[in-house]
Amino acid sequence: xxxxxxxxxxxxxxxxxxxxxxxxxxxxxxKRNQSAINLDKIESVKGDVLIVGKVLSSGDLEKxxxxxxxxxxxxxxxxxxxxKGEFVLITDEIKKNPELKGLEVLR
Numbered sequence: 001x002x003x004x005x006x007x008x009x010x011x012x013x014x015x016x017x018x019x020x021x022x023x024x025x026x027x028x029x030x031k032r033n034q035s036a037i038n039l040d041k042i043e044s045v046k047g048d049v050l051i052v053g054k055v056l057s058s059g060d061l062e063k064x065x066x067x068x069x070x071x072x073x074x075x076x077x078x079x080x081x082x083x084k085g086e087f088v089l090i091t092d093e094i095k096k097n098p099e100l101k102g103l104e105v106l107r
Contacts, residue, residue: 004028009070012091019098023105026052027070027090034070035107039079042067042106050090050103061085068093068103 004010009027016024026034037051040059048066055072057079064085072080072087080087093100 020100048103050105
């Protein structure tokens with residue numbers, strides 16, 4: 001973690017180490033190992049989703065879902081909102097749900 005320069009990321013990793021060490025480990029790893037997930041892959045998951053990485057806009061969602069991720073493209077956020085879904089940053093979600101319960105982790 002000494003190599004991380006984003007103070008917000010480091011703070012998030014420290015908070016998650018206590019409540020969800022698996023997700024903390026994924027965030028602490030190299031950025032090249034973090035996932036970039038398209039909406040069509042998210043559509044195949046039934047419940048709400050946690051993505052340790054970025055949400056991309058390829059594909060469509062048919063139903064609104066709560067998608068929690070480190071970041072997302074603008075077009076992906078537009079598509080999520082168009083089907084009455086919700087996009088939440090990981091940093092905001094751990095304030096309300098520190099253990100990230102009810103979210104399926106996509107890699």
